[in-house]
Amino acid sequence: MTETVRPSLSVDYDVESTVIERYQAGAKQQQPSLCCPTEYEGNYLEILPEEIIAKDYGCGDPTRYVDTGETVVDLGSGAGKNCYILAQKVGRSGKIIGVDFNDKMLSLARKYRGEMADKLGYSNTNFVKGKIQDLKLDLDKLHGWLQKNPITSVDKIGAYEAECDRLRQQEPLIADNSIDVVISNCVLNLVRPQDKQQLFAEIWRVLKRGGRAVISDIVCDEDPTPAILNDPELWSGCIAGAFREDNFLKMFEDAGFYGVEILKRETEPWQVIDGVEFRSMTVRAYKGKEGACxxxxxxxxxxxxxxxxxxxxxxxxxxxxxxxxxxxxxxxxxxxxxxxxxxxxxxxxxxxxxxxxxxxxxxxxxxxxxxxxxxGSEYNLTQTNDSDCCSPGECC
Missing domain, CATH: 3.40.5.100 (Ribosomal Protein L9; domain 1)
Known part of the structure; x- marks a missing residue:
């Protein structure tokens, strides 16, 4: 199905900054409007600090589809709730990497690393700064380079771009084919429309063959209206950037995934705006159908x-x-x-x-x-079994 072309955004270049500002505020004070009511599997929340639970926002529970010993990346890890849940699930032999672009959210998540390691008896969680649509570029390393090499003229922009390329190639934030599971909880919709194809390509790149993506996000039943698309508050509120349901699955398919499956779709919409229904949906997709036959x-x-x-x-x-x-x-x-x-x-x-x-x-x-x-054409075996066809005590 061909995707309907959406009206152009008059606030296109403000989308990213609007999202950052909204979630920086969410790191300071709880913002209930940023999340859907969600039930998490098991009792994993019991040992989490209350501040993380209160200031982490999502719309589903992708953590329930992760197993012991796996290496997991959480895209848009926020305050770290999903990462610290997964730290318990994957155990000592697993590894969790939270990726976020928001400094205040990263600071909040990192604040409790020591405390959580003490509670668990091991440390298997790390939080790194990066854009989820560019998982090769380590922004902490880039920031360190900029401090030593500030851009004071146009001539120095070339050196900056060269360093970005070098980091992507030689010191990638997340290496190719290195991750068992990529999860995300209500974050992919916040990425600018022009970056979403690259986002799915990056998810595919970092996964191992046979690895999978488990993504909870907000979807809509029809294309949002122009009024919705041009409202900055609705972008940062996980509405304007929502995927149309069918196109959400097609994004995985177009990126090369197979076995794309809806694991959960909320019956009741989270919000209805201008007649468009917005609801939570969790999707799983696998990498590994490429290769010779x-x-x-x-x-x-x-x-x-x-x-x-x-x-x-x-x-x-x-x-x-x-x-x-x-x-x-x-x-x-x-x-x-x-x-x-x-x-x-x-x-x-x-x-x-x-x-x-x-x-x-x-x-x-x-x-x-x-x-x-x-x-085989020469197969001519005759084989009988003298034992009864049924197990003892069973009727044939």
Whole structure:
């Protein structure tokens, strides 16, 4: 679906500063209007300082979809509530990185690092300064460089730009393919429209193959009106920058993700303005469908209940049929952490074909694999089982 072109913003270059000012105020004094009512899983809030709970703003709970031992980045980490929840969930072997651009919020989050480490018995959380649409540029390091090399003339702008490029290439804030999970809680909508495509590309870049993004954000059921889009207060209030529901999922798809899934969508809208409904939605998406296709005689069976389904690469899977797939698709479909695993039965070949001996797979959109192709044309085994078909005490 083609995205509807939104009216131009007369306050375009004020969006970022308006957001910063609003959240700096939120770091000083609680701003209830900046968040939706949210229930968090478990009792993880019990050991958090009250100041963090009161001054951290969100619209969902992406933390419940993170596991022990994982490395997690929280985009727009604010006062640090989600990071300190995750510090407990991932444990000593995990790692949490909070990214924020707001100095006052960073100061508040960093203020409690020592206290939280003492409570947990380990330290696994760090807060860094950066823009979430530019996760390569370490703004703390850039600030240190500027203090030593102040820009006092136009001629020195080139040196500044060169240092930005050097930091991105040689000392990136978040390295490529280094993160298990990227989360965010009601922050992506605050990014300027012209930066949102880059934002999703950055999420994709930092994730490992097989990694996932879990994002809670505000979405709308139709495009906001011009009056909404040109209201600075509604930008900083998580309204004007909200994604239209269908386009939110398409942003992940266009960035290269697969298995894009709505985990939670609030039935009742958070706010209704000019007839447009705004509500919280949590989405999960996976990285790792890129790569070559190799034939290893694998097949998968879609369990149902739909008669047929189509994946993000255009493969069609018919209910109950042995569908021919390449090795890449087979691994994606059957891995333990796959979004498809509960709906798919994987059928490996009777004789393993080493990857180095595999031929190129012709990725047809709908190809049924005969059982003999999986077993081999010379397969002629007869095997019986003398034991009862039922377990003791069960009826056949």
């Amino acid at each position: 190799w034939e290893r005689k694998q097949s998968v069976v879609y369990k149902g209940p739909w008669k047929q389904v189509r994946d993000d690469d255009g493969h069609v899977f018919c209910r109950g049929e042995r569908m021919a797939v390449c090795d890449k698709t087979y691994q994606i479909m059957t891995a333990a952490n796959s979004p498809y695993a509960q709906d798919i039965i994987g059928i490996p070949p009777y004789e393993n074909i080493p990857l180095e001996a595999a031929t190129e797979f012709n990725c047809k959109t709908k190809a049924i694999r005969h059982a003999r192709e999986t077993k």
